Amino acid sequence: MGVSVVLFTSNLxxxxxxxxxxxxxxxxxxxxxxxxxxxxxxxxxDAPNRRAFLADCLxxxxxxxxxxxxxxxxxxxxxxxxxxxxxxxxxxxxVHVAAGVSGYARxxxxxxxxxxxxxxxRLCVHDAVVTxxxxxxxxxxxxxxxxxFTPYLRHWLGVPMRGPLGAPRRLRVPDGVRSEPLPSxxxxxxxxxGLAAGxxxxxxxxxxxxxxxxxxxxxxxxxxxxxxxxxxLSPHLHFGTLSPVELVHRSRDGGPGADAFVRQLAWRxxxxxVLAARPQSSWSDYRTHHDRWRTPRxxxxxxxxxxxxxxxxxxxxxxxxxxxxxxxxxxxxxLLTASFLAKTLYVDWRVGARxxxxxxxxxxxxxxxxxWQWVAGTGTDTRPNxxxxxxxxxRRYDPHGEYVRRWVPELQGLHGSLVHEPxxxxxxxxxxxxxxxxxxxxxxxxxxxxRSRGKE
Numbered sequence: 532m533g534v535s536v537v538l539f540t541s542n543l544x545x546x547x548x549x550x551x552x553x554x555x556x557x558x559x560x561x562x563x564x565x566x567x568x569x570x571x572x573x574x575x576x577d578a579p580n581r582r583a584f585l586a587d588c589l590x591x592x593x594x595x596x597x598x599x600x601x602x603x604x605x606x607x608x609x610x611x612x613x614x615x616x617x618x619x620x621x622x623x624x625x626v627h628v629a630a631g632v633s634g635y636a637r638x639x640x641x642x643x644x645x646x647x648x649x650x651x652x653r654l655c656v657h658d659a660v661v662t663x664x665x666x667x668x669x670x671x672x673x674x675x676x677x678x679x680f681t682p683y684l685r686h687w688l689g690v691p692m693r694g695p696l697g698a699p700r701r702l703r704v705p706d707g708v709r710s711e712p713l714p715s716x717x718x719x720x721x722x723x724x725g726l727a728a729g730x731x732x733x734x735x736x737x738x739x740x741x742x743x744x745x746x747x748x749x750x751x752x753x754x755x756x757x758x759x760x761x762x763x764l765s766p767h768l769h770f771g772t773l774s775p776v777e778l779v780h781r782s783r784d785g786g787p788g789a790d791a792f793v794r795q796l797a798w799r800x801x802x803x804x805v806l807a808a809r810p811q812s813s814w815s816d817y818r819t820h821h822d823r824w825r826t827p828r829x830x831x832x833x834x835x836x837x838x839x840x841x842x843x844x845x846x847x848x849x850x851x852x853x854x855x856x857x858x859x860x861x862x863x864x865x866l867l868t869a870s871f872l873a874k875t876l877y878v879d880w881r882v883g884a885r886x887x888x889x890x891x892x893x894x895x896x897x898x899x900x901x902x903w904q905w906v907a908g909t910g911t912d913t914r915p916n917x918x919x920x921x922x923x924x925x926r927r928y929d930p931h932g933e934y935v936r937r938w939v940p941e942l943q944g945l946h947g948s949l950v951h952e953p954x955x956x957x958x959x960x961x962x963x964x965x966x967x968x969x970x971x972x973x974x975x976x977x978x979x980x981x982r983s984r985g986k987e
Contacts, residue, residue, distance in 0.1 A: 533624040534705055536562045536617055538610075538643075539603075540636070540771075541661050542629045543588040544731040545595045545698035547774035549657040550627035555699040558625070562708055563596055564617055565589060567607040570635070579721040580858035580892045584729035586714040588770050591730025593713055601702035604710040611642045618652055621705045625653045629660035629771070632807040633896050662800045663775040664690050666807035676808035678911055680801050687797045695777040723858035726892060727766065734767035738778065749788035754863045756846070757933035761862060762792065765893035768799065775799065802901040805911065813896045814881060816909040820984055824879035833876050836970050837868070838886055840939070843969035845951055846925035847871050849938035856938075858892040863928050866906055870919035873907035875976035877983060880907035908984075916984055918977050925951040941966040 535558035537551050543565075545551065554561045571577045593603035606613040618626055626647055631637065644654040658665035669686045670676060677683035716722075727733075741762045745752075752760035767773040775796055782789040782796075806812060816822075827834055836842050840851035850864030860868070865887075872883045884903040888894040904910025908917075929935055932950035936943045941964055942950055949955060954968050 532557055532559045534558055534560045534562065534621045536564055536614065536621070536623045536626045538614055538626060538628040539563065539565045539592070540629055540631065541769070542771035543585075543592050544734075544772050544774065545592070545599075546731070546735070547695040547777045548698075549660050549696060550629055550655070551699060552696045553655065553657065554625070554627045555702055560621070560703045560705045561601065562604055562617055562621055562623065562704055563592075563601060563702070564604045564606065564614065565592075566610045566613045567605065567711075567714070568610050569608070570610075576888065576894075578889050578891075578894065579719050580723055580726055580890060581894065582714070583716040583719040583722050583726060584766055584858075584892045585770065586716045586719065587729030587733070588731070588772055589713055590715075591732050591772070595698070595731065596702065599699060599702045601704045602710070603713070604704070604708050605713060607711060610639055611646050614643060615646050615650065617708065618647065619650065621708060623652060625655050627655045627657065630656050630658050630665065631661065632666050632803045633813065634810040637810075659693060659776060661771060661775075662803050663692060663779050663796055664800050666800075666804035669804065676804050677801065678805070679913060680798065680911065683801050683804070684794065684797050687800060692776060692779060695774060695780055723854075723856055723890065723892075725857040727763070727857070727859070729766065729770065729772065729892075731767075731772040734764065734772040737767070738762065738764060738773060738781075742781065745788075746782070746792060747786055747788045750791035751788070753791060754928050756849075756861055756863055756929040757931065757937070759861070763859065765898075766859065769893040769895050769898075799898060802897040805901055806897040812904065812910070813900050817901070817904050817911065818909055818915070820909060820915065822877075822879075822909070823983060825877050827878070827882050830876060830878050833970050834872075834878055834882060836967070837872050837876065837878075837883075841967050842871065842971075843954065843967045844871065844921040844925075845932075845935040845939050845942055845953065845966075846929055847921050849929075849935045852938040854887070854890050858890055860891070861934075863924070865902065867919045867921055867924045869903055869906040871921055873903070874918045874980045875921075875971060875973060877976070877980050880904060880909065916981070916986060918980060920973060922951050922973070939966070 535554035537554045542548050596602050614626060647654050664687055745760050752758050764773060779793055779796055782793050840848035842848055847868050850860055850868045854860040869883055872878050873880045880903045884900055887899055901910055905912045908915030935950050953966055
């Protein structure tokens with residue numbers, strides 16, 4: 532049946548991996564290939580946290596392949612050139628790859644197809660690998676994508692989803708295929724000290740534990756900042772060490788908590804289908820309000836305070852420090868820190884999105900950029916002018932101040948509601964805390980935003 536090449540991209544797993552499953556089923560031998568693409572680094576997306584997590588994923592993938600009689604082949608260079616070289620070296624009939632939605636992924640697919648067809652080889656692109664539902668599978672009447680989540684969710688829930696595929700039992704790699712050494716986390720500097728481990732094995736263990744212990748109450752506690760009740764699976768979904776299709780199947784009909792989790796998976800698919808239809812929204816306003824954003828230069832002091840977690844608003848600072856330490860942030864923290872930068876400080880959302888991409892282990896274009904746009908009011912939010920008040924948010928989602936005291940140790944001695952408003956302390960008592968005052972008055976910040984949007 533010949534030889535096939537499987538190009539791993541954002542699907543670094545053995546379970547429920549349609550490109551790998553199809554190649555194993557239709558070919559005598561398979562080359563599992565990962566190409567370290569220098570274009571990722573030159574575009575500024577090769578952040579240390581993601582590079583280290585990727586190294587974990589590749590090591591785990593290679594170990595799983597070796598248990599099945601195969602190994603991972605690693606190459607560096609232009610993806611098209613490397614894939615074609617490997618395919619020619621083993622005289623492969625087909626190359627299998629997961630469909631992507633970004634402009635880069637689409638250009639990569641087009642180049643691969645043209646180059647392979649010129650050599651009389653076939654590129655097989657598989658949908659519903661990176662997402663549970665393919666971006667173009669659900670469309671509204673007369674449109675190419677859904678711009679509002681709720682109607683998208685209704686259709687998404689009704690889509691017949693394919694069943695999860697098992698991991699291959701045995702694989703054979705042709706003799707003589709050269710591979711570079713696997714990258715190692717130890718080679719990467721500048722990591723967040725609390726960065727989690729990567730890899731399919733770790734992802735499956737994490738999901739199993741969370742499903743057993745936390746999923747049932749997820750709908751009640753997913754916004755609890757201190758409780759840390761979210762799944763923390765976003766890095767595994769970003770790198771594809773877990774399958775969104777399998778997660779949906781293993782979570783459906785599991786009660787309100789499971790339903791709330793599946794809804795989050797649908798949000799992820801929603802953003803992918805928006806980006807697939809509007810690739811320019813990765814850096815351009817999806818819906819412009821002709822904002823005259825403050826520039827990073829004019830707001831340099833405030834932007835630096837936001838990045839450092841020294842804004843004087845404890846819940847904002849706690850979330851930003853969690854990001855620095857873990858390369859990850861609670862979803863509620865992402866919403867309120869983004870609202871604070873884009874609306875209270877009125878700084879261009881792209882400044883915040885870039886900072887998040889520099890640190891987030893799960894940072895990707897569809898979810899990071901379009902969530903930032905949603906919060907900034909330039910995306911798909913049906914209430915684009917809402918502003919999240921960090922004091923109200925802190926009291927609501929960290930009522931006892933545990934999250935703040937965990938990440939802002941300067942305030943550990945404060946209890947009750949004062950932990951969210953330390954500026955209300957008597958001056959003599961406040962002097963004992965090495966913590967800055969607010970960098971902006973909330974009322975003034977909101978007024979500036981509303982004036983800029985023409986709402987006053």
